[in-house]
Amino acid sequence: MALLAQAQAGNAAARDILIARYLPRLQRWATGRLPRWARAVSETQDVVQETVIQTFKRIEAFDARGEGALQAYLRQGVLNRIRDEIRKAQRRPSLATLDPRVAHDGASPLEEAIGREAVDRYERALARMRPEDREAIVARIEMGCSNQEIAAALGKPSANAARMAVERALVRLANEMRKET
């Protein structure tokens, strides 16, 4: 929180630290989100980097709820950007899509793992969650943050409190997803 506030107050060092903190995590995360053929069209990591940098350019205006919110916000920004890239790529077929080895491979690793419908259901339910729940889930499930990190990012008093918040949020998310089926 202090770091985010510093970054928002124009402290470049703080902004730098935040970028260094979130960029690798988001880049790793994004590899699970982009279909393989789309990755051939546009370097995922460049997209992520660009989006993160763009977001940080406007960080002084960001809702100051804390780093948990920032992480969720960055994730949403990257996701939007990736969708954008996919749409773009679909409009103009590239050589990569004509390659028989990759032509069938339109799903992202995540969709391959759990199915497109499930991913969509998960995504939609996540969007309907309370921000604190969403932030906790994104941090733990998608970004692989430790409970200590989540406590720091969400302002929980202890790692144990953060762990419980995540677990309760997961049940709520599952219930929310269930309503769609």
Add this chain to the structure above:
Amino acid sequence: MTEISEEAPDDAQLNAISKAVSAGTPVDWAAEECRAGTAEARATIRELRVIAGVSALHRSLPAIESADPSAEGRRGVEQGAPMWGPLRLLEQIGRGSFGDVFRAWDTRLDREVALKLLRAHPAGGSGVASIVLGEGRLLARVRHPNVVTVHGADCVDGVVGLWMEFIHGCTLEELLLQQGPLSAPEALAVGLDVCRALSVVHHAGMLHRDIKSQNVMREAGGRLVLMDFGTGREISEGSSSRGTEISGTPLYLAPELFVGRPATVQSDLYSVGVLLYHLVSGSYPVQGTSFAELADAHARGVRKLLRDARPELPAAFLDVVERALEPDPEKRFTSTGALERALAKVMIGVHAAGAHRTALEVPSSMHGPRWRRGRKFKVVAAAACIVTAALGYAVALKVSGTKHMFGTAARNLSSGPPDARSPAPDLQTRRIRLPDAMYTGRPSPDGRLLSYVTLEGNLALFDLESGETRRLTNKGDSAESAESQMAISPDSRWLAYTWAALDGAFELRVIQTDGKSPRVLLRRNDVDFPMPVAWSGDGSHLLVVLEMKRKDIEIALVSLDSGRVDVIRSLRAPVPRQVSLSPDGAFVVYDHPATAESADRDIFIARVSDGHEERLVTHPANDLFPFWSAAGDEIIFSSDRAGSLGLWALPVSSGRAAGGPVALHRDLGRFYPLGLTEAGTLYYMLQTGMVDVYTAPLVSPRSDRVGIPEAVSSTFVGSNNSSSWSPDARFLAYVSVRGAVDTDPFSRVLAIRNVVDGTERLLHPPLAFFIAPRWSHDSRTILVRGTDLDGRAGSFLVDAVTGAVHGTMLATSVRGQTAVGNVAWSPGGDRLWFDRPGVGLFERATVGGTPKKILDYAAEGLASIVPQPEGFRVSPNGRALAFYGTDKNTGPGVTVLKVKFFEDPSRELVRLTRPDVFTSLAWAADGTGLLYSRRANQSATSLWWISTGGGEPRQAGLTLNGLRGLDVRSDGRALTFTAGAPKYELWKMDNLLSRPPAPNPEPQTRNPEP
């Protein structure tokens, strides 16, 4: 949103599964489903399984291989380009009588250079070849920021070449052509720098012999560089015998050279006189189209005095130029130093007069060509004064209502004489307390409403009179949100705004100010970000700026009825800070950098009917944020031409300037105008508080007591940070933020201050953002942390002379893995040390090479530590590393300061728990102790010292708001640091358009001819 019922029988089971999913431990899904008591619980378990799948996938994502730093270090290499020795020719940039000039890449040192190649082969060592080789030999003796740095001269495969630093900028001749004649203060600044450069040349025993506007370059940031010594000769080398050879440009030649007398220091000074004459007038004292005509004119004494060409210039300036142009060399100045002193005296006179009369046109101080310097700011105050000032603007507010800005207050505290630049008494400013807002929009034309975006991302209105707020949208928890750009219609009934839709697209929308009837006005695939900026007077059209996907910018009108888009003008990036529509709808004005490389903007005007564009305000300073007055007879804009950012008014008529700009307020601080109402009230955001770099003596042998600090920079007060000493203690490098908006690319300069003589030169590394300069041991290279122009974060090696970047270590590889954490110079200062958090410390060459692990974090028990960039320092003797950071093994909110001597286990010295945090770290010069800054709450940060052997830390006698960026000088006798923190406030300024007429024409606009 579904809340699970307290009584649900399956609670315990679901919680247990959730716990396993969160922890990533295996779950027997089939068994769990069987155990579930209800169908609902079973369905929920299936969804938990989906979530577990998401989690497992993310955990399984491959670690991505790290970057190849050597490939990244070798930027700019273009395969297939011709080579000359180790230099790769990239493009031809000039053609001279003797040879061609190329932009080239030095493949050995990985830097950009300018290469001059002789066209003819030096058959039998002809004169031309020896001249070029001689030029290099001579110039190698000269080292001065205002003299081009020559790297070497050689003969490769029979082709003679000379390579030197590549200057990104334009010649003074080009500047003159673009912007018209200079004002006296600008010419004085040029003259002073040329004299300084020439002094060094003369001191080295040489003459330049070809001073002319084409041979002086102005770097993008203002550094002047004297170039091209192709005709330079040693003074002592038989001047009389060689004097009959005439070289140089005839228009600049002293009369005695036409009659065969030798070139002397005085003939160089004559050329400086011609240069100054030419810069302020555009013409020459003696005219002629051929050598013979010129010789004849000189012989007959036909010359035009500068007083006749530009009689309005200060008399003292005219006197100095005329004396330099005396036909009799005996009557000219006796030395370059004498001319420099005379120019300096004129400059003081112009400054003094300016305080009463025409200060607005003074862009420069005594010390150089930095076209946008402010006044001298001398800190004579004691530390207590600085502390008081740094504690915030609240103190200043109590002192006086008009001294609303901390910077102003600080200057008045310390600079003695009253501020001649305080606002006119009828310009009343007042602070307005704004609700918590993510973005602030523009005020309505009637000045009653201000739009803003709430922290949740909803659109809202703030009643500027009653203080009431009204939320217009209700996005709930969805990811859509209102964006930063908004405009209220003239009748205050509609609000246009940008909306981030759920699918990530940005839409241009309008909504009634009572929250009814929102609709999408524009949504296009080729538009990245639409920005409403103003409504036409009748409310029928919306003026918009469209950031296009293909990266350019369109200024357009959108019809509210049909949604039809009429493009007025296309621009390259960046986006104008402000676009304003004239009240009659016939013109738009906007600010835009004149060139792609410039951080400084000019004001442009374009006709709505056909897009015809002209530059309305041209000045080397930054002119931006133009607003049309309601009457359409004035454009109010912001400019830093007086040294600080102020407000100016330009009378206009029929789309043309009807006079020069008039200063309304010369020092408003760092402000960001939001809009001008019809009644002439300007609303603006003000950045208060200032950030500056200081030096302070260390008054005890162990570096544990600090003396009275002094601000380093006398200019651009309040916008400097990140200072560090060169190893020889002669220079201080720091970052100065010069742009009005510090997110602008090129708004940051790397200032290199010579602490011995107080001179300063500015480097413009091609980076979007950078901080924390660190010198190599030979003081030739500076390591900075930042982002490049492509937005990639990392560490970069900057040439301390040219500002070129010749080494890059990205924080993440192209494929995303953290390649490099913190980077520092190796103890020898010739290699780099960097770490990967959790992995170890590595060493590699500055360019290329394979990293070698020198410390294994896991083996040292340091794997859980994430060192923070500001707290990663190698000890002076290179045998220890000190760092602070978070430790995964401690609870949240804890940071630890550790020291690791390579032969010993690491030792924890200090542990802080939030809100206390470390903000920076430095080694004492003798390596026995560490200085660190520790923030106890949002404002007070104290300096502490601790022995590396452990023991109790103790305070070192310095507490400042925002203290950070510590660096100890190599002799251990001085400390440099950054202090201060910015804040943002909403302010209004009334009566901007109902002021008494102020004369003060400003000469540096279009058509500045007398």
